[in-house]
Amino acid sequence: MNLTHEKNAMPYAPLKIIAEDHEDLQVIAACLQDALIPLSGMEYDAKKGEFHMVVNRFCWECNPESIEGQSYYARVAAGLAFHHVKDVKKKSLDLQNENEIVNLLTIHNANDGCIHLVFSGGSEIKLKVDKLCCHLKDMDEPYPTSHKPAHP
Template identity: 35%
Template sequence: MQDARFEDGGERALKLVALDGEDLAVVSALVQDAVFPASEMSWDAGRRRFALLLNRFRWEDRSAAQARGRDVERVQSVLSVSDVLKVQSQGIEKGDADMILSVLSLSFVPGDDGMGRLELVLAGDGAIALEVEALDVTLQDVTRPYVAPSKHTPEHDMSA
């Protein structure tokens, strides 16, 4: 018997749930550099659910793609947050549905009795803050992977 390798996941769609800070760190790494138009962001106050339809860079496949000489990929994924009490944003133009946003990271600031604040940091000084009753984040791929239009791995300027 042999342990499964990371590469064995292949083309399978991701479906991950984050219920604590460690889980959220994994989801954050996977959504780094995901892009989405502002029109693909929704909050259903009645159901207390916030969701984003992201075009996620497939970080989990990057090494395999490079080793096999194939193009890197993106996939459409839904990032959903349950038990959302309040949504705030900064650096996002209200009414500009075509504005393209890019996720840098997700973090959770715990409060009292499991409550807290989920922060989505966006490129260009943007941010979305969700006051939540409990941390409950789901990341689910909803399409097959496709070749990243740029055909390049996202890069970050580390000098700043």
């Protein structure tokens, strides 16, 4: 499967993005919309003040490929790290349930000094941070999926 950004475009290129302000964070949020995240892939290191997640992001930037009439899209494993984290609060999530996979809808920061990770079903993680510093990096080659996320 040869995934591309658009017709006759260059092949897939891994993302590597740093967010240090609201606008940067919105770029990362757009890249991660509909990412699938196993709860086992989340970790908070209080000593280092870091919150890490391994996500399977949908590659919105890649056009689908048609094989025998079936459209195939792309997902890729990526790492997401937040720095300067002082506290982590969760709503409607049992982080001990390592088999659960959640769907990330968006990430935003508010005037409360927190970064909000909002998941489908009303669950959320709120990171209390001293300052905004976030890194997103694709870690592997994309893999095909026949499912494209849809929003009513």
